[in-house]
Amino acid sequence: MWSGPRNISTAMMRSFGARPDTFVSDEPFYGAYLKETGDPQPMADAVIADMDCDWNSVAEAMRGECPDGSPIWYQKHMPHHMEGPVDIRDFPETRHAFLIRDPRRVAASYANKRSSIRPEHLGVTRQRLYFEMESDRLGYAPPVVDTSDILHNPGGLLAKLCERLGIEWDPTMLSWTKGPHPEDGIWGTHWYDKVNASTGFGSPPGGLPDLAPEFEEVAEACRADYEALATYRITA
Structure with a gap:
C-alpha cells in the first residue's frame, strides 16, 4: 500500500493486521530515507539507529518470504520516502494499491505535528508517478482508495479493495485492539x-479545513496529482 502520511495509513495497517492470515510491516524504508536525506523529522536519529538503512537490503527483504509465513504480507510504504535507488519497479511480483487523501486534510493533520512542511512531504507527486508506472506495467489501473470514502463506508470499501487485490474479504478488518x-x-x-486510542475506523470527515497560508500553498501544489489519482478511486 503506497500512502502519503496522515492518510489513515496506520489505521489501514491495523485493519489488515487484524486479519489472522496477514503479517504487516510499518514503513520499512523510513530509516533509509532519513539517512539519505537528513530530513529533520521527529525522532530521526532514533529511527535511523533502530532500522536497516540500506536501500537494497530492505528491498531484498520486502521481496522475500513473509517473516512469519502468513499467506498475505501487508507492507505500508510512503512514496516520499523513496529517495534512493529503489522504486516501485523493483517489486514486480507485488500487488500494489494506493491510499489517497485530499491534500488540504493532509496538510491540516501535518500542521498539528510539524511546524513546517513541503509539497514533497505529502508524497502525492511520486504516488501518481508510481500509479502510472504500475498502470503501464499491468495494462490497467491498480486499485486506489480514498480515505474519506473508507471512513464513510469501511466495510463496503474494504470489501471492494480486497476483491481488487484478489483476497477474501474478512470482517475482522473493521476492528483492532x-x-x-x-x-x-x-x-x-x-x-x-x-x-x-482507536479500536476501529473513525467517523467520516466534515468540511475541508481552513489552513494557514503556508500550509494552503503546500496543499494546492499537490491538488492536480491528487485529483488525477482520485478519478480512479474505488467507490461503494
Missing part, C-alpha cells in the same frame, strides 16, 4: 496517538 502494536515503528510514540 487499542494501544500500540508490536509491529509499529518506534516513531509511533510521536505520530500514532490517535490510532492508538
